[in-house]
Amino acid sequence: xxxxxxxxxxxxxxxxxxxxxxxxxxxxxxxxxxxxxxxxxxxxxxxxxxxxxxxxxxxxxxxxxxxxxxxxxxxxxxxxxxxxxxxxxxxxxxxxxxxxxxxxxxxxxxxxxxxxxxxxxxxxxxxxxxxxxxxxxxxxxxxxxxxxxxxxxxxxxxxxxxxxxxxxxxxxxxxxxx
Amino acid sequence: xxxxxxxxxxxxxxxxxxxxxxxxxxxxxxxxxxxxxxxxxxxxxxxxxxxxxxxxxxxxxxxxxxxxxxxxxxxxxxxxxxxxxxxxxxxxxxxxxxxxxxxxxxxxxxxxxxxxxxxxxxxxxxxxxxxxxxxxxxxxxxxxxxxxxxxxxxxxxxxxxxxxxxxxxxxxxxxxxx
DNA sequence: ACCTGAACACCGTTCAAGT
DNA sequence: ACCTGAACACCGTTCAAGT
Numbered sequence: 195x196x197x198x199x200x201x202x203x204x205x206x207x208x209x210x211x212x213x214x215x216x217x218x219x220x221x222x223x224x225x226x227x228x229x230x231x232x233x234x235x236x237x238x239x240x241x242x243x244x245x246x247x248x249x250x251x252x253x254x255x256x257x258x259x260x261x262x263x264x265x266x267x268x269x270x271x272x273x274x275x276x277x278x279x280x281x282x283x284x285x286x287x288x289x290x291x292x293x294x295x296x297x298x299x300x301x302x303x304x305x306x307x308x309x310x311x312x313x314x315x316x317x318x319x320x321x322x323x324x325x326x327x328x329x330x331x332x333x334x335x336x337x338x339x340x341x342x343x344x345x346x347x348x349x350x351x352x353x354x355x356x357x358x359x360x361x362x363x364x365x366x367x368x369x370x371x372x
Numbered sequence: 373x374x375x376x377x378x379x380x381x382x383x384x385x386x387x388x389x390x391x392x393x394x395x396x397x398x399x400x401x402x403x404x405x406x407x408x409x410x411x412x413x414x415x416x417x418x419x420x421x422x423x424x425x426x427x428x429x430x431x432x433x434x435x436x437x438x439x440x441x442x443x444x445x446x447x448x449x450x451x452x453x454x455x456x457x458x459x460x461x462x463x464x465x466x467x468x469x470x471x472x473x474x475x476x477x478x479x480x481x482x483x484x485x486x487x488x489x490x491x492x493x494x495x496x497x498x499x500x501x502x503x504x505x506x507x508x509x510x511x512x513x514x515x516x517x518x519x520x521x522x523x524x525x526x527x528x529x530x531x532x533x534x535x536x537x538x539x540x541x542x543x544x545x546x547x548x549x550x
Numbered sequence: 551a552c553c554t555g556a557a558c559a560c561c562g563t564t565c566a567a568g569t
Numbered sequence: 570a571c572c573t574g575a576a577c578a579c580c581g582t583t584c585a586a587g588t
Contacts, residue, residue: 200552200553201551201552204552204553221580223579223580223581224580224581224582225579225580225581228555233553233554234553234554234555235554235555235556235581235582235583236552236553236554236555236582236583236584237552237553237554239581239582239583240552240553244581244582245581245582332543334539335539335543338532338536339536339539339540339543342524342527342528342536342540343521343524343540343543343544345523345524345526345527346520346521346523346524348523349520349523350520354516358516358517358520361512361513361517362517362520362521364547365510365513365517365521365544365547365548366521366543366547367547368546368547368549369542369543369544369545369546369547369548370543370547371546378571378572379570379571382571382572399561401560401561401562402561402562402563403560403561403562406574411572411573412572412573412574413562413563413564413573413574413575414563414564414565414571414572414573414574415571415572415573417562417563417564418571418572422562422563423562423563
């Protein structure tokens with residue numbers, strides 16, 4: 195039976211379509227996602243109960259890279275440098291995937307970042323813990339602090355990105371130093 | 373002729389209704405604004421061309437207090453302390469008026485904060501200028517940097533506000549010190 | 551079981567008719 | 570001139586019918 199693989203393929207096609215469309219300017223229309231994925235609107239809803247759930251799935255895929263990177267950086271660099279590099283990667287990611295981040299509503303983001311911290315929270319716990327253990331970072335900040343402070347990335351315009359983001363990350367990092 | 377004053381009253385009623393409703397949870401529905409203001413939907417559109425324009429008017433009203441405060445603080449306090457107090461007031465404002473800020477879309481905010489910097493930009497120019505002239509603040513940050521970094525305020529949940537916001541403002545201020 | 555797409559619901563916006 | 574509110578447009582979501 196090839197039906198089962200159709201289901202898998204549809205789900206992937208929907209996510210691919212959503213990822214492509216969310217990067218384009220303007221709102222993400224679910225009808226456009228279904229059309230681009232080559233499925234009916236109902237099929238989209240079979241896989242993702244509502245708009246939030248689709249965005250959440252998209253977002254979770256995107257975040258995994260950053261999570262994996264944190265572990266590597268902690269091993270290979272001193273804590274402050276690890277955090278600096280991770281911020282740079284977060285920014286690079288936000289630049290390309292900004293559409294996803296901006297499209298994810300607060301409710302989804304809050305859910306992902308607080309409930310058992312989420313994967314992203316665990317990555318940040320590692321980075322912040324290494325820094326405070328080494329005595330170079332404040333020890334009174336938690337992962338959600340950093341996630342909140344990073345919200346500015348969702349609001350930087352493309353034209354000003356290169357000038358402004360390195361400076362803003364520098365300010366943020368300076369604020370986290372002990 | 374009392375008609376002219378009706379126009380004024382309607383505009384004020386619409387803004388009052390919008391201010392009240394934006395503070396409530398959930399999206400701001402323009403039909404609800406018109407209903408609460410006691411006017412027809414068309415009247416709302418006579419005064420404000422679209423949703424953005426209504427939010428912009430609301431936002432501009434809200435921001436004036438902060439602008440006035442900046443001048444006073446610069447006169448009465450040393451630069452770092454002036455900025456610290458202004459941040460605290462910005463946060464207090466965001467807490468109460470958070471609905472307005474969150475409802476204002478990026479396009480509106482970007483427009484307000486970049487076009488000749490806007491009133492808020494001027495207030496921040498004063499605060500940052502005083503600090504960098506006194507040699508206590510970085511001199512490479514501009515008002516929009518601070519506006520961007522303040523976006524976290526729009527995403528803090530009510531329950532965590534008191535614990536988290538003072539710490540985040542402290543991190544932000546530390547990052548701005550020279 | 552899964553899929554399709556027409557139909558429904560909701561809300562921003564417009565406009566014909568009223569004063 | 571200004572106002573009203575029904576009507577229209579758009580898009581998220583549902584569901585009857587098809588495979």
